[in-house]
Amino acid sequence: MPDDIERTVSGIGELAPPERTLMGPGPSDVHPRVLRAMSTPLVGHLDPAFVELMDDVQALLREAFRTDNEWTIPVSGTGSAAMEAAIGNVVEPGETVLVPTNGYFGGRMASMARRAGGDVVEVDAPWGEPLDPGDVADALADHEPDVFGFVHAETSTGVCQPNVAELTAAAHDHDAVVIADAVTSLGGVELRVDEWDIDVAYAGPQKCLSCPPGASPLTLSDAAMDKVLSRDDPPRSWYLDLSLLEGYWGDDRSYHHTAPITNVYALREALRLVAEEGIENRWQRHERLAGALKAGIEAMGLEMNVPDEYWLPSLNAVRVPDGIDDGDVCTALLERYDLEIASGLGDLDGDIFRIGCMGRSARPENVIYTVTALGDVLESMGVAVDPDAGVTAARRALEN
């Protein structure tokens, strides 16, 4: 090996990441079939074999989103890329955009809408609560927005927004285009894009689809796509301009950028797993497995931060016991158990743990392991929890 290369490489060993159990807000554990798909040979992004595979991914994505939208694609990039593609294309400069204040990702919607040139107005709800349909109706009447964005599954708070069809109907009464953030719901929590009349939805692959990040689902109705294609000025991003991406993901299949081939392979395999299981069965599995996790957590003596009516199975927000530093608990779980969970964010910083139960991570063994490890770590820190009661309750719930 030449001297200069040896100098660079010495001390940098072969890649050997620790084997974690991923029960945080994402990424989740990846299925071995998806990892195998990622180690298959590359073909070109315009190879006829890849073009065929693009059709597969689009068809499988439509099934997962429960939509017939022709405009259903994986955006190259993480969930934020799909989010920015949605907002940056739909929102035109000077348009009014209504966004929620009840979580971190509503805030990100607002930032992106501002950068797209939109005038942002807000509908308020506290962190840890969903939007109230009455408040949304009032905000729509007050502001007459062009676009209404909401977060279906708020990863920062563990809230699943109920009454989605009611919100979209109200928005459409005011001719607003509805954008839904489904990053933490697609493939794990009931989501019916067509039936609920959602115009645009985006997601991330690394949550309930249990796929590595890198190619992120996006779907737009024909009406939403018409709005995008009839803009006065192109969106500010060239890379995420859907009118240009149409050339690659639409009928032409002509070059726009080099697609992340391996991520598209992975997404295809992850979506095949969803189709094999059946999307509705998958929603039920998430509810059952996260229900067992919740039963264990509560029986141990801890408290969930959101009531059952809007509990989000894929992301469980658990109150941090008094006098305990949430960061210390997360660190101890990682160090002692190779188990990842996360702290709270923003308004809930220091108040909650965020425990994911997504995709491949939503398995009985992960649930029992998480309840056991959390109980052990908290008990060792002097918290009055009953880990055995937690494990028994989780096990019983899993037997049902």
Ligand SMILES: Cc1ncc(COP(=O)(O)O)c(C=O)c1O
């Ligand atoms: C609700 C929600 N929206 C958007 C995003 C952004 O996705 P990414 O981190 O993949 O860019 C996330 C990521 O956690 C999320 O949870």
